[in-house]
Amino acid sequence: MKSILTMVVLFGVIVVASYFAATRTRRSPEEERGYTGILMCTNPGCRGYNNPFPQRIVAGQPPGSAYRCINCQRMTGYRAVRCLGCGEIFPYIISQVPGGPESEQAEVPRCPECGSNESELVRSMEEVKQKEAQTK
Helix, strand or coil: CHHHHHHHHHHHHHHHHHHHHHHHCCCCHHHHHCEEEEEEECCCCCCCECCCEEEEECCCCCCCCCECCCCCCCCCEEEEEEECCCCCEEECCCEECCCCCHHHCEECCCCCCCCCCCEEECCCHHHHHHHHHHHC
């Protein structure tokens, strides 16, 4: 009887130790789902203003959401997009259209250079460097 009780206690200690070891090293759900995105700050007083920079962001947020800029610490960072018409890189800011159903309230941003509303997210700083090399 004493050996069974000892085994049960030992098993319990192993289970508790395993649980603490596993949970102590586990990342939060935000860290697990995060990734590096390319952002642009829209704050004119920021040193990163209109310059794309990489930043760790949480997955699942819509592209038009504001992020905290790593340079000025304001919620003025937006995902960088490239115009499919002219190649211009600009911040993806969704403007709200007053009135109308909710599904039609978000207006797709237009390229500041050519006015096109066809764009794709910039996925890496390599894309930014390629654009800079083409403009020089």
